[in-house]
Amino acid sequence: LDAIVNAGAEPLVEIGFMPEALSIHPEPYRHKFPVEKDVFTGWSYPPKDYAKWGELVYQWTRHVGERYGKQRATNWSWEVWNEPDIPYWHGTPEEYDKLYDVTVDAVRRALPGAKVGGPASTGPGNEKAAAFLQQFLQHCATGKNAVTGGSGAPLDFISFHAKGSPKIVDGQLKMGLAKHLRDISNGFGIVRSFPKFQDLPIILTESDPEGCAACSSPQNAYRNGTTYAVYMAESINTARQLAEKAHVNLQGFLTWAFEFEQQPYFAGLRTLATNGIDQPVLNVLRMEALMRGQEIQTRSEGTVPLERILQEGVKASTVSSYSTRTERSVSVMVWNYEDAVQSASTQSIDLDVAGLPPDASRPLLTHYRVDEHHSNSYTAWKQEGSPQAPTPDQIARLESAGELQLLESPRYLRSKEGKITVQFSLPEQGVSLVQISW
Numbered sequence: 001l002d003a004i005v006n007a008g009a010e011p012l013v014e015i016g017f018m019p020e021a022l023s024i025h026p027e028p029y030r031h032k033f034p035v036e037k038d039v040f041t042g043w044s045y046p047p048k049d050y051a052k053w054g055e056l057v058y059q060w061t062r063h064v065g066e067r068y069g070k071q072r073a074t075n076w077s078w079e080v081w082n083e084p085d086i087p088y089w090h091g092t093p094e095e096y097d098k099l100y101d102v103t104v105d106a107v108r109r110a111l112p113g114a115k116v117g118g119p120a121s122t123g124p125g126n127e128k129a130a131a132f133l134q135q136f137l138q139h140c141a142t143g144k145n146a147v148t149g150g151s152g153a154p155l156d157f158i159s160f161h162a163k164g165s166p167k168i169v170d171g172q173l174k175m176g177l178a179k180h181l182r183d184i185s186n187g188f189g190i191v192r193s194f195p196k197f198q199d200l201p202i203i204l205t206e207s208d209p210e211g212c213a214a215c216s217s218p219q220n221a222y223r224n225g226t227t228y229a230v231y232m233a234e235s236i237n238t239a240r241q242l243a244e245k246a247h248v249n250l251q252g253f254l255t256w257a258f259e260f261e262q263q264p265y266f267a268g269l270r271t272l273a274t275n276g277i278d279q280p281v282l283n284v285l286r287m288e289a290l291m292r293g294q295e296i297q298t299r300s301e302g303t304v305p306l307e308r309i310l311q312e313g314v315k316a317s318t319v320s321s322y323s324t325r326t327e328r329s330v331s332v333m334v335w336n337y338e339d340a341v342q343s344a345s346t347q348s349i350d351l352d353v354a355g356l357p358p359d360a361s362r363p364l365l366t367h368y369r370v371d372e373h374h375s376n377s378y379t380a381w382k383q384e385g386s387p388q389a390p391t392p393d394q395i396a397r398l399e400s401a402g403e404l405q406l407l408e409s410p411r412y413l414r415s416k417e418g419k420i421t422v423q424f425s426l427p428e429q430g431v432s433l434v435q436i437s438w
Contacts, residue, residue: 005068012077012205012254013059013064014120017043017088022056024048025090040087046095050102050146057106065111074111079159079205080104080118085132093132096141097153101146105153117157120205123183124160128407130186130378133160151233157251158197160187161206164235166219173211173221173341175231177238178313184239185310188246201251207235208270213256216268224266224274224342224378226429229284229370233335233431234314236288237322241306254334264388266381274377277395278402283375286404287333287368287433293326300334302347313339316430329437330356336426346427353436356418360438363415365422369407371430377402407432 004011018030020042065073080103082088084096091099096119104116124130140155162183165176184204192198209231210220222228236253243250253374260269267274272282282365302319314337321334336347356363372379380401381387384394413420413436422434 001064001068005401010076011344012079012203014079014082014205015107016081016097018045018047018053019043020046022049022053040090042241044088044090046089046091046099050098053099054102054106057103058279059112060192061107061110061114063419067323070111073159074114076115077157078104078107078114079115079120080116082120083122083161084119085129093135097136097143100136100139101153105147110152110192113295115156116154117159117203118155120159120161121163122160123179124187124190125162125179125183129160130190133187133190134193135196137190140195141196150154153327155197155200157201157202157203158191159205161256162187162204162208162239163206163211164209164231166210166222168219169340173219173227173228173304175222175339175341176313177235177339178230178310180207180209180235181238181310183244185242185246188242188248188250190246191248192246197247198247203251204239204253206256207239207253208256209235210270213258214260220268220270223268223270223281224279226280226376226431227341228279228281230335230337230429230431232281233284233287233322233333234320234337237320238306238309240322245306260282266378266386273402277377277381279378280370280376281366281401283370283404284431287370287431290368290433290435291322291324291331291333292329293324293331296323296325296330298323298332304359315339317345319349329435332434333431334426334430334434336428338428341429344427346425349422349424349426351422351424351434352419354419355413356420356436356438358418359435360418361415362412363420363436363438365413366410366435366437367407367422367424368404368433368435369430370404371427374407375401375403379400 023042023045026042027043031039031041080100089096100118107114107116119136121132122129124133140153142151145153162180167174257270257272265275298321300319300321304314304318314438317338319336321332323332329355377398380388380398426432
């Protein structure tokens with residue numbers, strides 16, 4: 001928490017898992033990485049004493065409030081457990097509901113007004129996961145509270161997870177965007193079925209191309225290169241569209257990624273950086289962070305209709321975009337995505353920006369790019385000979401390659417009647433961020 005807070009970020013705190021001394025099934029308790037046997041050991045079981053669990057959570061939360069300031073910690077989001085609908089929780093749904101009540105009560109006793117939520121369940125595209133989310137929301141709406149004996153439980157945000165499903169088809173990698181989006185769409189539908197909660201913030205506390213960050217199987221070969229990056233651009237944008245269509249309050253996304261200490265360079269695990277070298281996906285997230293202000297209307301001739309993506313994914317090279325504006329700038333992210341990772345084709349882009357004010361006659365163009373040769377440490381690593389013991393000079397070059405890079409030097413444009421056109425080529429599995437400022 002010190003590292004997160006000192007970096008200027010706001011933690012989302014997930015409360016889990018069960019200490020060995022409290023677990024009803026403590027042995028075996030530890031697992032090894034890489035995973036040799038069952039990962040869901042003694043930490044995944046309910047407490048043998050819910051009161052002691054509540055006291056532990058209370059004392060820890062009180063300590064956090066003292067360390068970082070009560071007001072500051074109260075504004076964080078506090079989530080209970082992780083994926084309790086699968087063996088991360090070796091209890092019943094009803095036992096999870098009890099754990100939730102006890103945990104929330106403990107957090108609120110230490111930090112009155114703290115934002116609490118859950119259930120952090122797996123993708124609601126699965127029938128069992130959907131049923132778990134449904135019963136949890138029903139409990140929070142009308143169920144008997146295990147602490148107060150009253151009706152319902154505090155709920156300030158709703159969290160669930162959404163995952164894609166990449167596969168190897170005829171020897172070729174194919175991403176599983178449709179499955180990812182059905183998880184999101186079904187979850188939104190469940191939330192909408194509870195009028196009491198339909199305006200609550202929804203946080204996708206894991207939103208990723210697949211479900212096992214620690215696995216480096218062949219279908220996960222997308223991770224080191226630009227496919228991971230452009231997939232995140234596409235999935236974030238379509239999730240926003242689904243939220244708008246469902247009239248729900250999508251607050252944000254988290255990705256389930258790790259550092260994986262002491263692993264080889266570019267080991268194929270789901271990470272944002274490898275041994276301190278930033279990977280291409282991180283640069284798309286940096287692009288997202290550079291998009292300020294309010295969303296504005298964007299139209300693309302190549303966009304696939306949302307309903308078709310939900311059914312079959314993106315079958316052919318497709319250009320999509322998302323735009324925002326501030327008082328003196330416009331930002332347009334454009335990407336060229338296809339589920340099948342196969343071709344090196346490019347699309348010729350004519351980007352028209354209209355409605356610029358009169359004082360924007362000479363706007364400045366700044367064009368960032370993530371592709372095979374820009375903002376791509378993986379390509380640079382391969383060009384260095386794929387070293388597993390890089391020299392200091394090689395590390396410096398790899399660190400530089402991992403930064404968000406410009407496609408061209410910034411240059412001034414000339415608008416005519418409030419309109420400009422920017423032309424460029426965009427390779428498949430490439431992303432551009434075009435910023436116009438004045």
